Amino acid sequence: MAFNVLTVSGSLRAASSNTGLIKMAQRLAPAELVIADPYPIRDLPFYDGDLDTPETLPAVCAAWRTAVADCDALLWAAPEYNYSVSGVMKNAIDWASRPFGANALGGLVSTVVTSAGGGGGSKCQEYLINVLGLLGGTVVNDPEIGLKMGPGLVSADGSTTDPEVEALVSARLANLLAHLTNA
Numbered sequence: 001m002a003f004n005v006l007t008v009s010g011s012l013r014a015a016s017s018n019t020g021l022i023k024m025a026q027r028l029a030p031a032e033l034v035i036a037d038p039y040p041i042r043d044l045p046f047y048d049g050d051l052d053t054p055e056t057l058p059a060v061c062a063a064w065r066t067a068v069a070d071c072d073a074l075l076w077a078a079p080e081y082n083y084s085v086s087g088v089m090k091n092a093i094d095w096a097s098r099p100f101g102a103n104a105l106g107g108l109v110s111t112v113v114t115s116a117g118g119g120g121g122s123k124c125q126e127y128l129i130n131v132l133g134l135l136g137g138t139v140v141n142d143p144e145i146g147l148k149m150g151p152g153l154v155s156a157d158g159s160t161t162d163p164e165v166e167a168l169v170s171a172r173l174a175n176l177l178a179h180l181t182n183a
C-alpha cells in the first residue's frame with residue numbers, strides 16, 4: 001500500500017533550501033511513500049472571508065482544500081520568518097482550516113522540517129507543531145530536523161554536502177511510514 005504525502009514549502013524563492021528538503025525527501029523516500037512536488041501555495045490569494053463562500057470561492061482555494069482532504073500526510077518545510085512561519089505558509093493553513101466545521105487539517109498526519117538561520121527554526125517549528133495539534137492533527141516529529149543556516153547546507157534540487165542531513169530525513173520518513181502503517 002502506498003501513502004500520498006502532500007508537501008508545502010514555506011519559501012517561494014527558486015533557490016529555497018526548504019524546497020530542497022522536499023526534493024531530498026522525494027529522492028530518499030521508501031517506495032510506500034509517494035511524495036508530491038511542493039504544492040503551488042503562491043497561487044492562493046490572501047485569506048478573505050468574502051471569497052470564502054460557495055458563490056465566490058476561487059477554484060485554486062477549493063483545489064487546495066481537496067488536496068489536503070485527500071492526502072494521507074502532509075510534509076511542511078518551513079523557513080523561520082521572525083520567529084514564526086512565513087506568511088504564505090500561514091495563509092495556506094488558514095485556507096485549509098476553513099470553512100468553519102470543515103477543517104481539512106483536523107485528523108491529518110503532518111511532519112515538520114525547518115531550514116532557517118542561526119536558530120535552526122526552533123521557534124517556528126514549535127509554533128507550527130502547536131498550531132497543527134490545536135487544529136486536530138497529529139505531528140510525527142522524530143528525529144527533529146531543524147537546519148541551522150540551511151541555505152548553505154541544502155540546495156533547491158535536494159542535494160547536500162552533509163550526509164547527516166540525509167540520514168535525518170531518511171529516519172524521519174521511516175518513522176512517518178511506520179506511523180501511517182500502524183494507524
Ligand SMILES: Cc1cc2nc3c(=O)[nH]c(=O)nc-3n(C[C@H](O)[C@H](O)[C@H](O)COP(=O)(O)O)c2cc1C
Pocket residue numbers: 011012013015016017018019078079080081082083084115116117118119120121149150151
Ligand atoms: C523576513 C525574514 C525573517 C527571518 N527571520 C528569521 C528568524 O526569525 N530566525 C531564523 O533563524 N532565520 C530567519 N530568517 C532566515 C531564514 O529562515 C533562512 O534564510 C531560511 O533558510 C530561508 O529558507 P529558504 O532557504 O527555504 O528560502 C529570516 C528570513 C527572512 C527573509
